[in-house]
Amino acid sequence: MKTIRTQILLCAGGSCISSGTDSVRSAFERELTSHGLADEVEVVSTGCMGMCEIGPIAIVYPEGIFYQKVKADDVAELVEEHLLKGRIVERLLYKRATTGELLETINSIDFFKLQKKIALRNCGNIDPEDVREYIAADGYEALGRVLTAMTPAQVVEEIKASGLRGRGGAGFPTGMKWQFTAAEKADCKYVVCNGDEGDPGAFMDRSILEGDPHSVIEAMAICGFAIGASQGYLYVRAEYPLAIKRLDHAIHQARDLGVLGKGIFGTGFDFDLEIRMGAGAFVCGEETALMASIEGRRGEPRPKPPFPAQKGLFGKPTVLNNVETFACIPYIILNGAVEFAKIGSEKSKGTKVFALAGDVVNCGLVEVPMGITLGSVVFDIGGGIRNNKRFKAVQIGGPSGGCIPAEHLNTPITYESLPELGAIMGSGGLIVMNEDTCMVDLARYFLDFIQEESCGKCTPCRVGTRIMLHLVTKICNGQGTMADLAKLEELAPQIAKTSLCGLGQTAPNPVLSTLRYFREEYLEHIQERRCRAGVCSALMWAPCTNACPASVNVPAYMTYVAKGRFEDALRIHLMANPFPSVCGRVCPQWCTKKCRRADLEGPLAVRLVKRFMAEQRQDYLDLYPAKDPANGHKVAVIGSGPAGLTAAYYLVLRGYEVTVFERQPEVGGMLRYAIPDYRLPRAYVDKEIDGLRQLGVAMRTGVEIGKDVTIPQLETQGFEAFFIASGCGKETKPKIEGIDLPGVYAGIDFLERAAKGENIPMGPDVLVIGGGDSAIDASRIARRCGARNVTIMYRRTRSEMPTNPIEIREAEIEGNKVEFLANISGIRSRDGRLEVSILRMRLGAFDKSGRRRPEVIRGPEETRLVDNVIVAIGQQSDADPIAQTTEGLVANGYGGIKADAKTGATDRPNVFAGGDLVIGAATVVEAIQAGQVGARAIDQFLCPNPARKYPWETLALPDIDPDLDAEVQEMEPLHEPLLNPAERLISVEVERTVSPAEAMREACRCLRCDYKE
C-alpha cells in the first residue's frame, strides 16, 4: 500500500491552465517517478485557488508551502530541493509587494489570510474530477441529512434562518424564494441554476463550476427536495467549455454513486440534472429570459408577475438561483443557519465572492465576509494599485452597477450600502481602476455593451440605450454640448423607469454613477475638449502632450532631435515652455506615464533628451516664437518663480510691457531657492531667465508687494493688470514642543539658506521629518553640510510618499535612511543635543483622496538623541499682505489668495492668480501651466478675442513624416546617467547630460502618436 507523505496541490483553474499547469503536472509526474517518489508524493490538480495573476500555483502539503509562477523547468529543482532535501526554493515564493518580504506558507499571505471561504470552500483544495475527494470533504453529507432527517419545510426554514440572499446580484432572500415555490401546487416543478455568468469582470461561477461542481449538484438536489422538484437544469455559458466538461463528468459520477437519479440514498426521492449551454446573450442572465432560452426560444424576458415561483420553466413553478448561492447551501445545512448568520452585517449575511481584476496587484477570486470595507478588499487583499499608480475608482456590479471613488473606500460592502452609493452588489465583479481610466469612456463602454446586448423587445431599452450611447460617444469625440449632457440626465431615469427587465432598468447606471462622482470629467470633455486620462483619442494630440500640464508637443521635438535638427526641436519646445534646461533636469515627466512605447521596452526618456537638446544652445533668442508689436499696455507679475516668469514670457510675446516683482534679492523663486544645485545648477536657471530678460521682461528684485508697494499704488503707476504667483514658500510648522529650539530647521528655510550659499552647521545625527520632495532634498543637503547619519522619518509608508521614487532611491544610495510609520511629538534640549519623542503609527481608514490616514499606535515614551531636526512636512503661502492691501482680493485661509485654478480669476477683475499660491505646492511644469493660464487671462482681459490661439495651443506636425512601413525594432531604453555615490559629493550635479548619439537614438524610439493618418 502506498503511504503518501506529501501532497502537491496544483491549481488547474482556467487561468492557471492557460499559464501552463498541464506541463507542470507532467513534469512533476516525470521527476517524481525518476526520483522514486511516485509512491510517497501525490500531485492533485485542484480548481481555482483564486490568485489567478501569479499562476500556475503549487502548494506543498502538509506544510502548506506556497509556490507561484511555477514553470515546467522549475519542477526538477522543486523535487530535488524541497521534496528530497527539505529545502524551500526561495525564488518561487510569494513576495509581499509592499515590504518585499518572502512568505512561505499560504496562510501567511494577506490575500488568503483575510478571506473566509464558504462558497469557495473546496475550490483549490480538492480534485474537482474526483467525487471521492468531494465526499472526503463532507460532500453529499448535507443531502443525506436532508433526505433522512429533515422535512422539506425544515430545509426551507433553515435556509430562511441563515439569511442567505441571492448572489447573482439582486439579493432576493433565497429561503423566501424556496418557500413560495414549495407552496405552489403543481404536478411538476423545476430547479434551475443560473450559470450564465455574463457580467464582464465576474468569474466566480466559472471557478465554482470548474473547481467544485459537486457542491452545486448537491445543493440543487437539496433544493429539489425542499420544493418538491425532481428535475433540474444547469444553464452554463458556452464560453466556459471546461466548466461544462467538469460538470458533465460530475453529474455522471453522482448518478453512478446514486446521489442523483432515482431513489437517492435509498429514499423515495428522485432528482436528476441536465446541462444547457448558453449561446452568448447577456440578457439570458435575467431569469425569465434564461428560462425562455432553456425552452429553445429567443432569450427575451417577459413581464413579472407571474414570478417563476408560480409560472416558471415550461410554465411550472421554478426556483432559479445563481451558482454561488447554491454553493453556500450544503455549508448551511451542515454547519447550521446560526453559524452562517454570524458572519456579515445585519441584513447581509455570510460571505460574498468577488472577482478582483483591473489595475490591482493581486487579481483573482476572493471570498470575504459581508461588511468588509471596500478599501480592505482593494488594498489589504488586493495589494493596492499596480505600478505605483493612483487609485481612481472601483467598478462594481458589472454593466448594471456603478463606480465608487476613493472617498468611499471606508464603505462596508453590503446589499444596502452599495445602492446608496449608486452601485449594486451585482454578481461580484470588482474592477479596480487607476488614473489611466477615463470615466466618460468607461460609461461609453458599458453603454455600448448594453446597447448591443439589449434584446430589443421593449422600446425604452432598445432605442433609449442607443440614444444614450450616441450622446456619450459624441462627448468622447469632443463634439458634445451641454445640451447633450442635459439630455442624458433626462433620458436616464426614463429608461430606468419604463424598461421591461433588469437589463434596461439598470442600463443607465454606468452613466448616472460616473456623472455622480466624475461630472468634472464630462465637463472637461465638453468645455475644454480635454480627456485627462488620455483615453479619448479625438481629444488628444498625442498621449504625452495630453498628459503634459504645459502641453509640450513632445513627438515633434523628438522627431527633430532624432534627425539632428536640435534648433527646430528647441523652437517647438519654446512654444509651450520657456524652460527646457530647467525641466530637462527636474521634470517629473507626466508624459512618460502615458508613453505608448511603455508597452514595448519602456517609455521614452523624454527628460534626458530635453536636457540634451537645451544644452545645444547658449541662448534661445532667435528661437522664441515671434513677438507681436508693442500694444501699449502695462502688466505687473508678482513672484518670479516658473509660474510668474512663464506668464511674463507669453505677455511680452503678445506685446505687453511686463515687470516682474520679486521680494528675494534674485529672481527664480523655487528654482533658485528650493531645488538643490546638485539637481539644478544655478547656471541653467540664470541662462533661461537671462533669455526672458533679453526678450524684454523687466525684473525688479527686493520688492515685496503689500509691504514695499501695493497693487493700488502700482495701478497709479500705469499697471493695468496683475498676475500674482508668489508661490508657497513658508514652512507649515507642526504645533509641537520645541519646534523653535536652536538646531531645529524648517525644511524650506533650510533649503533656501543652503541655496544662498550659507554654511549651516550640522551635527552628525540628523532627523528629517516629512515625505515630500523638500524632505528628501533637505536630507541630501544635510549630508552635504556634513551630517553623517541622516534619517528621513515619514508617518506613512513608502507607497504613499508623494515624491518621485527615483529621488528616494537616490537619497538612499547616498546613505540616507528612511523610517516609515513614525512621527515626532516633541523636541527638547538635552546635553547640547536634541531629544525627540517618537510616535509609532499605523495606517488606518482611508481619507478622501484614497490614502490611508496614519494613526498613532504607540508613543511618545520612545525617545532618540539627535543633533539637528529638519521639519519638512508641508508649505503654505504668505500672500496675506497682498490680500490685505488690495481691495476685492479674498484670502483662501491657507495664506494664499482665492482664485479659480482654471481661469486664474480672483475677486478683483484686473487681478489674476495662479501656481502654488492657488493649488498648493506642486511641480515646475504645473507652474508653467499656471503661467499660461495667467497670460491668457490677462490678455483676454486687456485685449479680448476669444478666438485667439496662443503658442502652447498651436500644435503642428513636424515636417518629417514617420516611416509607416518600417517595423518597430526593440531598443533598450536610455537610463539616467547618474554618477556613483563617491563622485557625487565632489561633483555638483549628480546626473550628466547624455551624448548626441544617445539622445538621437532615444528620440528615434518615439512612436509618433501625433501622426494619425
Added chain:
Amino acid sequence: MASVSKAAPCQTADNPLFRQLDEFIARLEPGRNALIPALHKAQEIFGFLPPDLQQHIADALGIPVSEVLGVVTFYHYFTMQPRGRHTVNVCLGTACYVRGAKKVVEALSRELGVKIGETTPDRRYSLTAQRCFGACGLAPVVMINEDVHGRVTAKKIPSILAKYE
C-alpha cells in the same frame, strides 16, 4: 482540443456530417426544447449555420424554420458566416478593457489585416470579440479556438498567432 471539421454542408442526406448531426438529434426529445443543443452540435460539426442547415434542423425537430432563424440570429454564439480555421477571439470584458484590450484589438487587426467579425482571405483566421471569458486575472486575454492566452501585448501577438497553422 477537439478537432473541428469545417467542411461546407451539402444537401445530400447521406453526407456523413449530416448523419452525425441526425444521430445527435435523434437522442434528444423532439420539439423546440431541443433546438439550442442541436444548433450547438451543428455549429460544432459544420463551423457555421447556413440556411439549408437550418432548414434541415427545423425539419428534424418538427418546428418552423423561421423559429430556427430567430434563435440563430438572437444569440451571438451562432453564426451564419463561414469561419476561418482558427477563431481569434478578443475579450472585451471590463477588466480586459481597463488593461488595454483596445490596443490588442488594434494590433490584431493590423497583424491580420481584417476587422472584428471578418475572416482572412486565406480562411486561416477569423477575428471576433466577446465580452468576458472569465479569465480576468490574466487580462488582457485572447482566446484562440479553446486556448486562452493571457497578458497579451502587441509585442506577443505575432508569436501567438504563428502557433495556429
